[in-house]
Amino acid sequence: MKKKVEVLAPAGNLPSLRAAVDNGADAVYFGFRNATNARNFEGLNFSLEDAKAGISYAHRHGVKANVVLNTFPQADDPTLWFRTVDETAALGADAIIMANLALLDYCHRQHPQLPIHLSVQASASNAPAINFYQRHFGIARVILPRVLTVAEIRALKTRSDVDLEVFAFGGLCVMAEGRCYLSSFATGVSPNIEGVCSPARAVRFENDGDRLTTRLGNIMIAQYGPGEEAAYPTICKGRFEANDHVYHVMEEPGSLNILEMLPDVIESGVVSLKIEGRQRTKSYVATVTRVLRQAVDSYYDNPQTFQPKGKWIKELNATSEGATHTLGTYEQRWQ
């Protein structure tokens, strides 16, 4: 029998990690509480002690634990990043997730036993790029940026033997990740350097009578009328004017959800289905992990007749902003 695709769950803290493990994740991923990880939100993430406890909990339950180190070291003091690579190797993590060439090079030379997963922040979306990372750094896996259709993923599999991980559920970056400067263009704060897109400190919600305005830095991201639900202001989910219309010019707020295409995605040859959302709550992690576990198991029970259950879709929609979902770029017509 073919090896089952992995359900990979996010953990913003220890309780979320336990929730992921307890709800059927095959693997979890988390990052440290500093600028080395691209979900550097306030009050989140792991200390070294938390990381030890988390890895130990995961391993006791036969679950893998991947550590994220996916921002780009700054020139003034890169030591934090290199030190974190060493610490991760010492922790006994199952993989380290990185994007920066210098860190990849360092880790490959210093810790050849530690499997490297190429972060989505490296934006490696084609065979020459992926095979280049394999050749130079021995990467075991690449996390694909959310720019490929399922057909493109299936075809890519024939041109590279690096394992592929894809996003299955959660917030949807619609740009080539790690190379998107929209947030810093409005705020001056770089996700690539400081690890946070649309940082809370740059966000404002302003009430004016029955209208609600959201801003990022000084830029108006959207204005809402009575009864409209306001989304967290990120530029790619904002409401702007183009071609004389006001609309979500780039993408509507909502979640990526691949359930409707689950068989296609699994059969494209990916090894891991990643749930986005290290910044989300423990109950989000528990719900999404449990639903995805059930869906994946149900697919393997009977691949030919797999249908996403209405109950699953409802539960997943309830976790998502705007309570809507999309297949995103996996489906050609989205583009």
Add this chain to the structure above:
Amino acid sequence: MRVSLGPCQFDWGKHALKDFYLKMAFETAVDILYIGEIVCSKRQSLTPEELLDLARQLEPSGKEIVFSTLGLVMNAAEEDLLYRLAAAAATGGWWLEANDMGGIAVGEGRPMVAGPHITTYNPETIAFLRRVGVKRVVFPIELSASSMAQIIRRLTAEEMEMEVFAYGKLPLTFSARCYTARAFRYSKANCQFKCGDHADGMVMRTQDGTDFLTINGTQTMSYRRYNLIDVTDQLAAMGIGVVRLSPQSQGMKEIIQVWLDRLQGLLSGVEALRRLTELNGGEPFCNGYFFGRPGHDFFVNDNDRI
């Protein structure tokens, strides 16, 4: 400092593109010409083989010619374009500018430029890129003057020429989705080549009327043009070797002349900025990134936001 003309980011069609490059090569004094389609493989821009012909026509101008790759490579057809572009560049001994790591991969071992879409944030990364053939690095657009200066200072043992994006609409991001097609309710597959109707992209405005971004197919750019003309002394002092000007449909020759005059000391920074503002129809520029501030903003000095 030398002056480069970056790759054209817009869809002008084969003939207009060719005419533009020929004019820039023979009628201006820029030092480096980057040619090649970086945004969208669907556009009717010059094929790698046509670029090779063009490069041969441009060569007598004495300019350094560099072939620029796509910024986001997503499928086998686009990989094929990459390989053909690298082969075309190699034919005449021209350098390749990689704008995607796939570009670095196909150019490995031959002289390359790491374009602004390669995430070069630290000297250790530059050291690695040098090992695979990179001879010049264009800084990512969001880096501040102090970050760039720090990187250059720490490049002690490394020989590397550094280039900075200094004028034009900032290339902020790429997507698989085409926002120009979407604005006309087409899909990318059936885009009707709408980019061809927008020689400098389409404006994307905030609901309170700020001209904020430029939609250019699968690429999103700043609406305002980035402009470092009034800090050229600082750029030179930092050790920047090349300033990049990004092509626009109108007035490029005149813009280049202002830059050359400024770099030769014939114009003051203030005067050069005034001239460029005139050529920009009086519209404001942006330069916030250079000062470590929001990219959209413009500072005359480090304090006054416009």
